[in-house]
Amino acid sequence: MITYILKRLAIAVPTLLFLIIVSFLLMHAAPGGPFTQERQVPAAVLANLNAKYGLDQPLWRQLASYIWGIVAHFDFGPSFIYKDRTVNEIIAQGFPVTLTYGTISFVVAVITGVGLGVAAAIYQNSWLDYLAVGISIGAQVLPNFVMAPLLLLTFTWWLGWLPGGGWEGGQWQYMVMPVIALATSYMASIARLTRASMLEVLTSNHIRTARAKGLPESRVILKHALKPALLPVLSYLGPAFVSMITGSVVVDFFFSTGGIGKSFVDSALNRDYAVMLGITILVGALTIAFNLVVDILYAWIDPKIRY
């Protein structure tokens, strides 16, 4: 097991490096640069800007000094657009925000999603099943960019219960709508996955045996059916968790949470190379880490799996 983890970590380094190089090249290949503006800056000024940010160097050299900055000083460079800030500062401000509402959304999505899925599977073809499937399909087809304005109209304008946006250091009132908007579609996917795999498990031999030996139904479900039924769900949860905690553009966009989801998209549009790369590396590293966590959990849940 330990060797397996070490091996996986060793592969992570070249994977990240590859990610950096590809992102870096793609970014520079896109037309325009950080200083491309409607008010075209005169050549002399542009030269000064490029010199200041090292953009006058050959590409390989920019890349090398960028990677060196990270390795040697954990410095992800300056933002070319938010010039008062460094990439480290932008991530340090935005990531805790997305991490908070992302984690809460994740917990909400898992609990409600698994709950709905299990209930639907146990009472298959009953009204409860139809209701659960109905809710999850409804949630799936209602994208969050439609849901967010609807929430805003309902809770802020119509009912006047919740503030329309902002973060205010993470007070709960400011979190309700972002969490609902973010959690809903994940919840729907989790519910459908859980239902399908639960149905499969419930017809399997070991459940028939458990029932035959007279175990109470609750024990059959919780002890014998749920664990194997969650295996396929688990492989979905790893990447889902990463994408939730690295922010949602839609949530940041509609609720002004100040998270990094919006910064990520903005950095690509603004050609803010360093910010874009910084967040790419963050997302990449988290993805690698949580895929590993999922694999370890697999071994724990399913004793047949050995690394």
Next chain:
Amino acid sequence: MTMNKLLLSTALSLGLALPSVAATVAEGDKLAENQNYTYWLLDAIKSMDPQINTDVEGSGVLRSLFEGLYNEDQKGALVPGVATGFDLSEDKTVYTFKLRDNAKWSNGDPVTANDFVYSWRRLADPKTASEYAWYMELMQVKNSAAVIAGEVPPDQLGVKAIDDLTLEVTIEAPLPYFPKMLTHASTFPVNQKALEANGDKWTEAGTLVGNGAYVLKEHILGEKVVMEPNPNYWDNENTVIQKITALTINDVNAALTRYLSGELDRVDIPAGQYPTLKEQYPDQATSVPQSCSYIYMFNMDEAKGPAALKDIRVRKALSYAIDRDIVVEKILQGGQAPSYNWTHAATEGFAMPEIDYAKWTQEERLAKAKELLVEAGFGPDNPLKLTLNYNTSEDHKKIAIAVQQFWKGIGVDLTLNNMEWKVHTDKMQNQDFEVARYAWCGDYNEASTYLDLFTSYSGHNNGKFFSEEYDKLMKESKTAADPNPMYTQAEQILAKNMPMAPIYQYTKVEMIKPDMRGMGQENLMQNWYVKDMYRVAQ
């Protein structure tokens, strides 16, 4: 050198006579208890450094945190800021500004002429790498081009402190609108001590030292900016608003919802919603002229422009065929004005020329357009095919689709090409387009801010229109006693050559809470000052 006292305008001389210009509470207005003001920002503030900022929204924040030589009043006329007046040399190239002796930084230090010298040099200095360094060139400050290019050191810039309260600025050539340019945020002073002590971090809340009516309390990127009165500001006793909060809300409709639920005092109205809101909230929905002009630029570049667009008949036909009334009345619906020229009609001193096709009916324009296209050799057998580039935005898209239909009516086959902003800009600047959406907002309230763009030596003439006559006129206008007749002539040259199709002129379409006063809406540049605002008791 003999100096003659120059009174800038009645407004300025009035401003000189009156000690207070901020928040002049109108007679009969009773102040409300709540004097907090919350307004909307579309995006995060990119920088709070006057010499680094490039955004209109950033400039709004900077006008609260800093103060330049001059401010603008409610209608956009100059009023004294740090400067109380100036003398102009006989050859009109040396301005000597007298600074007020009670101007202070938020740390208590006096604001001196040296602060301006430091800041202006900083703006031009290649080491600062300011994207607005060119503004010094636009102001024609002596040696600015050479300083920016790094050919001479920044201390050669034509600005010097005669003493603590006297600032001398030398410009390359007479520039009638020079004083108007001094309200621009990039000319605001910064505090050398604060900069040197805190480096790049000097703009953070707590370390930012400004000389404006407000100090920065909090700045959370992408969420909000909070400001409170600066007790050291020279006119602080006339500051009424006690707390400014600027909230970043990226979605215009979300912002409007939050305005309607009482979270904001001022917000833009999304396109198409003005008529309904005006009906529902007649005391809050407003539409006032704003100094920006929206056009479709034709690429006339020698090598890269399409052959058809080099034919004046084709350019005219395309321009005639656009039904501007439909664009402003059916699409934008915010009181925008249909446009047949380039300079915003409300620009100070600008006299609108006679433009023939502006007076025709749309039927007449269409008939003429068809005729011109046939003359140019296009018809059903040989249809004119063009592409239009526009950047991502619902409004641009709607207008593009409408124009596609207008042009279809005269037999032009237009392909729409939507691209993200940076790609669009990059393609325009490399003449890699046929027809492109373009808009320009005035830097100052004078027609040259528009007309300079179509000179052959302008850095923004992306369509590569070239007219010797036009260049000559614009050059002469710089030294003319009254340049406005020349501006009118320049517009006539544009109408004759049609290097672009004017479409509409902007209005600022906003919701403003009915108890807000002093919002500066009559100022065409939309440069408001929170220090002039107040809330009345309802």
